[in-house]
Amino acid sequence: MDSSKSIKADGFLIGVTEDRNKRCRRTMEDAHTVITDFNDVARQGFFAIFDGHAGKATAEWCGNHFHETLAECLNNPSSTSETVPEILNKAFLQVDQQVNEKEGKFSGCTAIVAYVQVKDDQRILYTGNVGDARAVLCRQGKAHRLSYDHKGSDAQEAKRITDLGGFMMNNRVNGVLAVTRSLGDSVMKEFVVGNPYTTETPLVEGDDFMILACDGLWDVCEDQAAVDLIKDIKDPQVASQKLLDHALANFSTDNLSVMVIHFS
Template sequence: MATDTSIPTSQDVSNDENSSPSSQSPNVPRTGFSNSPNARSKSITTADLETYGILNRHAAKNMWFQVGVSEDKGARRTMEDAHSFVTDFGNVRGQGFFAIFDGHAGKHAAEWCGTHFHQCFLDSLRSSPEMNVPDVLNKTFHQVDASLSQMCEESEGKIHSGCTAVTAFLRIEDADGRQSFLERSEPHGGSISGAISPKKSRSPVISRKPSRELKPVCVPPETSRRVLYCANAGDARGVLCRAGKAVRLTYDHKGSDKQEAKRITDAGGFVMGGRVNGVLAVTRSLGDSSMKEFVVGAPYTTETELCDEDEFLILACDGLWDVIGDQAAVNQIKTMNDAQTASNHLLRYALNNHTTDNVTVVVVRFKNQPQP
């Protein structure tokens, strides 16, 4: 996919994750969609180092991780996938947020999530500083699910789509799971110091100043650990490569799953031909308000402390996983040093192997050099 490598400008201020206008609140959905039937993700740009939390902005000199994103509508008539990533998420050097949203019955749910989910998550982290990250992810999924239902109601039936979701949050922590290095940061002009520390009792003030006036990001001590928190609803999947071996960090919520089928039948629904009420192939999603009684938005979450053996993470929608397994996908790219090259390779693999769906692949490489 083409990427824009422009330098940050003042026009990007409105997209800064440190800005939080009411239109981005989980309870006030923004419905200003384009007339295109294709879901649109924010254009990918590149800065030297400071991204100021701007959505889908690479940091060329980021030494903590490297992100590659590739997408294609494949054999479908329209593109209903969206993606997002944020470097130095939450104003902490080395943190990152990454996500893919695979839409169905229209683009709107996926497109909205691609634009707003990261901000909803950050708001939840700040408003619930005492809550552990998996619970914050669960809270965010439910908030976004409710927002999409509200959006559907306000549209008077014109918007009724849903989307599967896979998200990953790379968090920098102390050994005890806290972020005491944020508490030691000096307050400065509406900064977000201490925003996600469990010891803080209130949410910080969110800066409304232009990006260039924000304080530098907090640089954590070298003794900090890196923890990868993943959450998914539906069949979009996250796979970690650890010492060359594939480790799945998500759970496929499908109608063919016995536990999910039992949950649905217990709620008064049915599964026929692997589809909920004979309609939807996934059993969990964001949106799909007309089936919310059965197709819930509750995510599956995992917590993984990264170690020296962890090489990269693959996030992808089922357009990839329909034609390749976890280990085979890892094998395809484990010798590739560049994350963008790796994501594009997996995209081409899916298309060349006749996937029938849209395909979006995000590769996050944690090491500069692949294992031999």
């Protein structure tokens, strides 16, 4: 796949740009997934970014396999009344368990996952996240965040950790981890859970595009600023590169992965 070209698919136009950020990082620990016609349904999509820490093994495993676990959960619901957000939650917990049996003993990752479902001609966007990778929807030019930053600096999350018997030091769980939810990190699983924050958004006229990115972008760019930077750019590959360049120019110190998805 030519990384300088956007990916065209039924219902989507997608751009992905990534950069190790060599000024600050020796290795690239991010992974991403783009699947169109997801689960063999036209105009459905699965998009995800996994931001690894303490090595790239967990992020890489998730990049290769998360979509398989989600498809499995969607195709075999526990009951007819199980909702997609419930299924998404189940998939996150299953992936967390799978990865902890493999790579997760030593490494972990944050995750932002987006699933576009087609139901009776309507497309519905579902997102799930753990950690501080983020999804932002551009609706008529306005940024709508579809994720929640699970960080040690968040009072609600810090209370959850301390209530469980953990402690916060310098906004880090037990003085170690800056995120309070993740996949992997099995030694901290008692506190750093894999339960995602989920959203459900019927896509409507005026929902132009969505940005998925790891915290390397969001540490140096507000949601609305990101939308404003690219809302007039028709090619999502050019748009994703522009956001990445903006992050580098504003001294982001992290690996960078940026995905821009147009709902064509």
